[in-house]
Amino acid sequence: MRILGIFALLVTASFFLGSCSTDFELEADWKDIPVVYSFISTQDTAHYVRIEKAFLEPGGNALEIAKVTDSIYYANITVELQNLNTGQSYTLQRVDGNDEGYPKDDGLFANNPNVLYKIPASVANFQGGNQIRLTINRGDELEPVTAETTVLNEIDSISSSPTRVIRRWLYQESKKISWRPGPEAKIFDVRFIFYYKEAQPTTPTVFERKSVEWVVDRSVFNETNSDRVETEAFGESLYSFLGNAIPKSNGEIRQFDGMELVVTGAGEELYQYVRVARSNTGITSSQSIPTYSNMSEGLGIMTSRYTMRRPGFRLQEEALDSLISGVYTKGLGFR
Structure with a gap:
């Protein structure tokens, strides 16, 4: 059975941090910025990756662009998970989270479709202790986006x-x-x-x-x-x-x-995210809050969890x- 609330955990900064926040500039000179979240768990029946993009051409209207699906999702990308222990690679299928039972919250951003990338756990068969690499190929001669995590064992x-x-x-x-x-x-x-x-x-x-x-x-x-x-x-x-x-x-x-x-x-990656955010949210903190990401390009977290x-x-x-x-x-x- 899937664990309820998986995509509440995909924004798990609030789950662990409460009111802490990490701000970064999205409206700047044009640049392709992937924003990626994935939490791998041996308890889930499927593994999901959420991939969005954050960019705005100079002079654009951020509120209007946020409502356009093509502005926040990639049209043609390939997403792979590789088990580095076995060498097996798996290509994820693009799905609509609304059809998967994970609707996206209403807000400023387009939520229909709610694009996710999925591989059934019965196919990937990740085990506790496995090291997993995520690779996202965006095309257009852009560098692949990669991240790694280790699957959590039981608690x-x-x-x-x-x-x-x-x-x-x-x-x-x-x-x-x-x-x-x-x-x-x-x-x-x-x-x-x-x-x-x-x-x-x-x-x-x-x-x-x-x-x-x-x-x-x-x-x-x-x-x-x-x-x-x-x-x-x-x-x-x-x-x-x-x-x-x-x-x-x-x-x-x-x-x-x-x-x-x-x-x-959760794994080392989320621990580092919370630690970095907490280090600069006290009374003596600076105006610029650092952001931790284990993505080779862009922002986001790939980690593992166990409940x-x-x-x-x-x-x-x-x-x-x-x-x-x-x-x-x-x-x-x-x-």
Whole structure:
């Protein structure tokens, strides 16, 4: 099964960085600037590459040109992925992301068609540890665009950190969240999905399952290549988040229905992107924010990712009491 939200991760700077941004000048002297994003994962049923171009002839209207499909997509390019471990090369097929189930967000840029380049995972059969090279041939005697990444291996959970049954989680108490990454993973995003059932006061026995997603830590680094990585989550952060994310009860009846831990790791390339962006976004930063890219030409990121999911976390006893009657969540109608 494909991982949902793959192309939310293709702009994963926001996924890991929050509000950080990297600005670069697009309206300048004419130059062909490819903008490329690809996240290779052994968990996906297909591998995709998004390729757009950013250029504007002097004096052009940027807002108008952005709406023209031919202005942001290449008409005739070939896109290849090569497994450097086996020597096998694969030519990707041009597809419409809207037909693939990955519509492009509405905005200033043309979104129909939403051009992507695809190879089924059953054909490429990449494995953890494989080194993959992307090659984009644009023609017109332009240099090929190349990038490389190493496919991530599995991320393993540590069952005791935290335990699945949480009986006590005081506001100022932290829970350690630990996992064992493969050697290629350098940056991690940690979240809990909080599930609950909700019934309307007119139909108190008919429940609908709902969920909210709590971001524990957007960017945990593994700079020392440790075989165990961890972060911590505070009880007050959880209950405060729930108090804001779930609407106050107007008679709705709610029941806690478990939590799922989700840890997503990415490779060296995304780690470098985030590190470079963070290095110049503080109070003493300069006006020009540096941009990291592992493309030989243009801008963008090719990296790999892996998502570990660990369901079945339960709040019991004092921890459940804090959800039902705590200062942040007492108005949510949990029973």
